Amino acid sequence: MKRKRFIAGATCPECKETDTLRWWVDHHIEVVECVRCGHMDRRSPNQSPQPEVVAQSADVIGIFKPE
Ligand SMILES: [Zn+2]
Known part of the structure; x- marks a missing residue:
């Protein structure tokens, strides 16, 4: 079971309501x-x-060199 606690004095950033x-x-x-x-x-x-x-492979196969 999850315990849900009210935050005393907290103000909602949306509706600006307190508690x-x-x-x-x-x-x-x-x-x-x-x-x-x-x-x-x-x-x-x-x-x-x-x-x-990190996938750094030293074995690079098939490098295309445009020359
Ligand atoms: Zn609210």
């Missing part, structure tokens, strides 16, 4: 939802970028 935001953690991502207008905001606590797959 309508609740948040919970879903798959290690903080989710903030406004129960009034349905605004949702997700943010990862750890902004760790995905490691890019």
Whole structure:
């Protein structure tokens, strides 16, 4: 079960209402939802970028040389 807690004193950036935001953690991502207008905001606590797959092959076959 996910615990959804209201954020006391928080103001929704969409509808500007106060005390309508609740948040919970879903798959290690903080989710903030406004129960009034349905605004949702997700943010990862750890902004760790995905490691890019480096595909550097030394064996390059078939290089076309326009000469
Ligand atoms: Zn709202």
